[in-house]
Amino acid sequence: MQSKSRGRAAVARRAHNPKVGGSIPSLATKLRPSGPFFYCMKSGFVNIFGKPNAGKSTLLNALIGEKLAIVSPKVQTTRHRIKAFLNKPGAYQLVLSDTPGIIQPKYLLQNKMMEAVSAALEDADLAVLLVDVNDNLEELDQLFSGLKLRVPSIVVLNKIDIAANGKIKEAIAFFTGKSYCKELVKISALQQHHLLSLIDVMLKYIPEGQPFFSEEDLSDLPTRFFVSELIREKIYELFGDEIPYQTAVVVNEYAEKAQLIKIQADIIVNRESQKAIVLGDKGSMIKQLGMMARKDIEAFIGSKVFLELFIKVRPKWRDNDMHLKEYGYR
Ligand SMILES: Nc1nc2c(ncn2[C@@H]2O[C@H](COP(=O)(O)OP(=O)(O)OP(=O)(O)O)[C@@H](O)[C@H]2O)c(=O)[nH]1
Ligand SMILES: [Mg+2]
Numbered sequence: 001m002q003s004k005s006r007g008r009a010a011v012a013r014r015a016h017n018p019k020v021g022g023s024i025p026s027l028a029t030k031l032r033p034s035g036p037f038f039y040c041m042k043s044g045f046v047n048i049f050g051k052p053n054a055g056k057s058t059l060l061n062a063l064i065g066e067k068l069a070i071v072s073p074k075v076q077t078t079r080h081r082i083k084a085f086l087n088k089p090g091a092y093q094l095v096l097s098d099t100p101g102i103i104q105p106k107y108l109l110q111n112k113m114m115e116a117v118s119a120a121l122e123d124a125d126l127a128v129l130l131v132d133v134n135d136n137l138e139e140l141d142q143l144f145s146g147l148k149l150r151v152p153s154i155v156v157l158n159k160i161d162i163a164a165n166g167k168i169k170e171a172i173a174f175f176t177g178k179s180y181c182k183e184l185v186k187i188s189a190l191q192q193h194h195l196l197s198l199i200d201v202m203l204k205y206i207p208e209g210q211p212f213f214s215e216e217d218l219s220d221l222p223t224r225f226f227v228s229e230l231i232r233e234k235i236y237e238l239f240g241d242e243i244p245y246q247t248a249v250v251v252n253e254y255a256e257k258a259q260l261i262k263i264q265a266d267i268i269v270n271r272e273s274q275k276a277i278v279l280g281d282k283g284s285m286i287k288q289l290g291m292m293a294r295k296d297i298e299a300f301i302g303s304k305v306f307l308e309l310f311i312k313v314r315p316k317w318r319d320n321d322m323h324l325k326e327y328g329y330r
Contacts (some may be wrong), residue, residue, distance in 0.1 A: 025263040028100065042092040044125035044206035048186075049117065052076045052101025053144065054130045055158040059097040059189035060084055063199070067220055067300070069098045070233035074244060076101055077236060079109070079329065081116040084219045092203060093211035098126075102143060109318040112329045125161065127153035129180060133163045137174045144180045152205050155181040161188040224251040225328070226300060231265055231293045231309070235278075238289055242275060246270045248317065248327040260304035263297065267311045267325060270318070275311045286311065 048056045057078050064084045078100045086094040099120045100113040103292055120125070129144050131137075141260035144153075168186060175181045187194045187203050208318055213220060228249040236244045246269060253264035267286075269275050279286050288307055292301045294307040317323040 005041050023132060034087060036328075039236035042203060042206045042210045043088060043122055043209040043211050045094075045095045045097065045281055046126045046202050046206070047097040047099060047120040047124040048128045048130055049099055049120070050101060050141065051132070052137065054101065054104060054132045054135070055189045056101070056130050056200075057082075057098050059067065059128075059156075059187070060096055060129060060160065062189045062192050062195060063094075063096060064218060068216060070229045070236070071238040072233065074105045074236050076103065076110075076113075077136070077233075079113050079116075080225075081120050082219070082221065085213050085215070085217060086199070087211070087215045092206065093213065093215065094199070094202060094206065095212055100121065102147075107318045108321060109324060109329060121149065121151075124206065125201055126203070127151050129153055129155045131155060131157050131171065131175075132159050133157045133167050133171050133186070134159060137171060141178065142175070144178070147180070149180055152179045152182050154183045154201060154205075156183065157184065157186040158189050160186045161191045182311060188320045202223060221281075223301060224254050226252065227251050227263060227297050228265060228328070230296045230300060231267070231289070233296075234289050234292045235267070237292070238285065239277065243274060246274055246318070247278070248329075250327050257306075259305050261301065262308075264308045264310070267309060268314050268317055268323075269311060270313070270315060275313050278311050 024299045048059060050076035053073075055293050057071045060069050060082065061067050061071065063086055066082050066084075069082050080100070084096050084098070086096055097120050099117045102117055103116070103153040105114050117222055127147075129150055131140055143153075155178070157168065157171050172184060172186075175184055176224060182205075183201055185194065185198050187198055189195075228251045231249045232244075232247070235247050235249070248268040250267055250268065251263060251265045253262060255262045267278060269278060277285070278289070280288070290307055290309050293309075294305050297307065298305045314323055316321070318328070
């Protein structure tokens with residue numbers, strides 16, 4: 001993202017204006033310094049791990065107060081590590097990382113997703129092991145034990161707003177005393193319950209130090225990335241079955257014109273039959289997709305947008321290293 005681009009300015013500005021369209025009613029106001037007496041500044045990395053659908057992206061968005069990571073009821077939505085900065089100037093900077101849900105990879109794209117998880121395991125000051133409280137606890141125990149974490153970790157029980165009867169108590173009893181559970185916090189990322197307590201716990205594990213990133217910014221990722229993700233999110237919303245898992249989105253053009261930003265993006269699919277589905281009858285589906293995506297992109301970058309979408313068929317792109325690199329999966 002160019003430092004002078006409208007996108008970046010918007011993303012940076014919105015850190016101080018959580019009411020801009022599309023933002024989540026947030027903690028941002030509560031996070032401002034409350035007086036002239038600051039402690040030593042803390043700065044560090046908090047990386048969020050868990051099974052697909054645990055609510056990792058929802059948690060990142062709720063903490064930052066902006067929708068930076070796309071969210072869906074379908075599994076395996078996040079494909080990259082997404083860094084976002086939670087700043088309380090003069091007090092702390094938490095560099096939060098959302099990661100793809102942990103799975104056994106079956107094709108090269110999933111290998112790359114799991115490489116993003118491994119990289120995040122290495123550089124955390126604190127690992128947050130996020131649990132959907134309704135999930136199978138034994139399976140989660142195997143997963144977390146298998147991570148062989150070398151950094152402190154806490155277990156965060158999510159979705160307590162929809163916990164089945166007795167499930168919260170059961171999960172607390174289950175995880176208490178586990179080697180990877182230094183502390184246990186229960187939250188609802190969706191309802192934004194107990195997030196300030198969670199931040200307090202996180203800060204205990206963060207060393208003193210100056211910010212790693214500009215406190216004006218929300219993320220180190222380029223605007224184009226967020227644009228492609230917003231388009232991908234609409235594919236998850238509109239299409240069932242395999243389509244979301246067999247598509248990628250690439251932004252080829254992001255040009256600032258006088259009155260608007262022109263964006264051209266390709267939707268990559270595996271087969272002609274998928275192209276026909278994404279296109280829809282007389283182009284009805286791609287039209288709807290474009291309208292939904294444009295609305296969200298405009299809210300995100302704070303500018304009018306002209307969005308042009310093409311569909312391209314690239315057989316077996318998910319197993320083709322060259323294509324994967326081209327589409328941003330390094
Ligand atoms: N009721 C409830 N739903 C939640 C909560 N947190 C997340 N969800 C929902 O759970 C679903 C999955 O959320 P995501 O944030 O996409 O989950 P994720 O862990 O990032 O998933 P992957 O990217 O696939 O690994 C979405 O439908 C969210 O709205 C919560 O606290 N309560
Ligand atoms: Mg996610």
